[in-house]
Amino acid sequence: MGYFSKKTMVDCKICNRKTGQIISFGKMPIANSFKSKIVEEKVLLSNLSLAFCPFCLMVQLEETVASEILYSRDYPFISSTSNVMANHFEKMAQEIIRKIYGKKKPFVVELGCNDGILLKHIAVKKINHLGIEPAGNVARLAEKNNVKVLCEFFNKKTAMQIVKKHGKADVIAGANVISHIENLNSVFEGLKILLKKNGYFIFEDPYLYDILEKSSFDQIYDEHIYYFSGLSIMNLALKYGFQLVNMKHQNVHGGSMRYYLQKSEIRNPKSEIKRWVDKEKKMRLDKIDGYLGFKNRVDKTCFVLKQTLFKIKKSNKRIVGYGATSKSTTLLNYLKIGPEIIDYIVDITPTKIDKYTPGTNISIKSRDFFIADNPAYVLLLAWNHKKEIFQKEKKYRQKGGKFILYFPKILIE
Numbered sequence: 001m002g003y004f005s006k007k008t009m010v011d012c013k014i015c016n017r018k019t020g021q022i023i024s025f026g027k028m029p030i031a032n033s034f035k036s037k038i039v040e041e042k043v044l045l046s047n048l049s050l051a052f053c054p055f056c057l058m059v060q061l062e063e064t065v066a067s068e069i070l071y072s073r074d075y076p077f078i079s080s081t082s083n084v085m086a087n088h089f090e091k092m093a094q095e096i097i098r099k100i101y102g103k104k105k106p107f108v109v110e111l112g113c114n115d116g117i118l119l120k121h122i123a124v125k126k127i128n129h130l131g132i133e134p135a136g137n138v139a140r141l142a143e144k145n146n147v148k149v150l151c152e153f154f155n156k157k158t159a160m161q162i163v164k165k166h167g168k169a170d171v172i173a174g175a176n177v178i179s180h181i182e183n184l185n186s187v188f189e190g191l192k193i194l195l196k197k198n199g200y201f202i203f204e205d206p207y208l209y210d211i212l213e214k215s216s217f218d219q220i221y222d223e224h225i226y227y228f229s230g231l232s233i234m235n236l237a238l239k240y241g242f243q244l245v246n247m248k249h250q251n252v253h254g255g256s257m258r259y260y261l262q263k264s265e266i267r268n269p270k271s272e273i274k275r276w277v278d279k280e281k282k283m284r285l286d287k288i289d290g291y292l293g294f295k296n297r298v299d300k301t302c303f304v305l306k307q308t309l310f311k312i313k314k315s316n317k318r319i320v321g322y323g324a325t326s327k328s329t330t331l332l333n334y335l336k337i338g339p340e341i342i343d344y345i346v347d348i349t350p351t352k353i354d355k356y357t358p359g360t361n362i363s364i365k366s367r368d369f370f371i372a373d374n375p376a377y378v379l380l381l382a383w384n385h386k387k388e389i390f391q392k393e394k395k396y397r398q399k400g401g402k403f404i405l406y407f408p409k410i411l412i413e
């Protein structure tokens, strides 16, 4: 505990004991609060900083924004904007279907189903299902995909309502949603009620190991409250009478981990868990010193990236961004980069086009605009979709257009 200064110690959201700060970025606007017009004043700012709990090993935000502010309004991120992600979730749906094979009248629930990217594959097989999605605009998109949706936050009360109406679930899934829920106590209370005795709770989120290995600090923003590892999920599961029974690494969102939980009375953990947890221990994710070099590595990346962008600008070449991601709110605000460096950001999401980025006021333009404009350089803000975007923008690159990449190191390709 000697590493922690008293000033930066806050209580762990999971075990209530003292955490220690890993990194702080200062004030940040809400990551997904794209604006219809330029906003000079800084609104709804939270302090963005990350802490590690040396007791339950959970890495977490110190200050959080209320979920009602983040998700009750129209949510701008639409899952099906990536073909790679669409394939990824089709495969995940197939895995879920294999898990329920042979069951009588199986029931699958997804927490945070967004536009139904996963559940539509369950719905098409006429399998009983329900998506729980608090953001009305994306819930309506899921319904258009023939997915049954309950437009609510998931907690103990919702779980009881679902059981009353539909019975208990064989599989409860969640992709990029569990790390977004501050009150995991209410989630696990709900899971206990909703999940069948031998059912599976399967969820995936960006993997802490990958974030530290790549120093991909832009994964840190208000929506990502927790940064999971096998070590922290094992402890979390135990606290609520569950057991981690498998882990499978996923090559999406810069490196994610899919966790498989079952109620504790079911005991069949796979050897994969030991392999991952050993790797995590080797990186010292269970000790504060595993996190000590992170800030320096992040600041070094930022310094070199800023120098690179300034150098290009000085040579009178234009730079645009690609992908108005949530991640880019952290990157651009921390680097203090606005329209003086990045002319605009190209994005295919209709809910983002013609809006402005939070805190930095960079305009967002359609892909048609980008193709016609043909700028010299593109900063790949959606770096996790590199393969798909490079494939899509083959012609731009063939004509001499260059992409600037920054994780795991700065490269111009």
Ligand code: DWN
Pocket: 077, 081, 082, 083, 176, 177, 223, 224, 253, 322, 323, 324, 325, 326, 327, 328, 346, 347, 348, 349, 352, 382, 383, 384, 385, 388, 389, 392
């Ligand atoms: O956890 C979360 C992840 C899964 O998704 C959420 N908190 C919100 C969101 O985070 P993000 O905005 O950082 O996610 P992406 O998937 O990196 O965003 C990609 C952006 O780039 C989207 O706005 C769509 C856009 N895009 C594009 O314009 N052309 C993406 C692709 C693949 C493309 O070809």
